[in-house]
Amino acid sequence: DIKKKLQGSMQRAALLLLERSEDYYARKLEAALFAPDGTLHAETLATVIAARYGRDLSGIAHAYETLYNRALRETISERCKSFPDLHDLLLALLGSCPTYDP
Numbered sequence: 001d002i003k004k005k006l007q008g009s010m011q012r013a014a015l016l017l018l019e020r021s022e023d024y025y026a027r028k029l030e031a032a033l034f035a036p037d038g039t040l041h042a043e044t045l046a047t048v049i050a051a052r053y054g055r056d057l058s059g060i061a062h063a064y065e066t067l068y069n070r071a072l073r074e075t076i077s078e079r080c081k082s083f084p085d086l087h088d089l090l091l092a093l094l095g096s097c098p099t100y101d102p
Helices: 008-018 021-033 042-051 055-068 072-079 084-095
Strands: none
Touching (some): 021 042, 021 055, 055 084, 072 084
């Protein structure tokens, strides 16, 4: 077990290497949407969604729903409504992704 054999940054690095990329990016999106300081990290949202557009993004959206029991699209719609341009862009990208197919 990695958690018993490694500690600190080595443990974190090893766990990240073993994590599914969809789960990793779903967690990044959650952190950007619900930052501890209460802000919205628009740059992270735009970067992840634009860079992972396509089949990867549909997998990330599926992983997000699995991890957080809510749809990524609904969460973005709710959290980004104060930023209409960002809101529209992110929802357009999510809406034009291929359907998730494991």
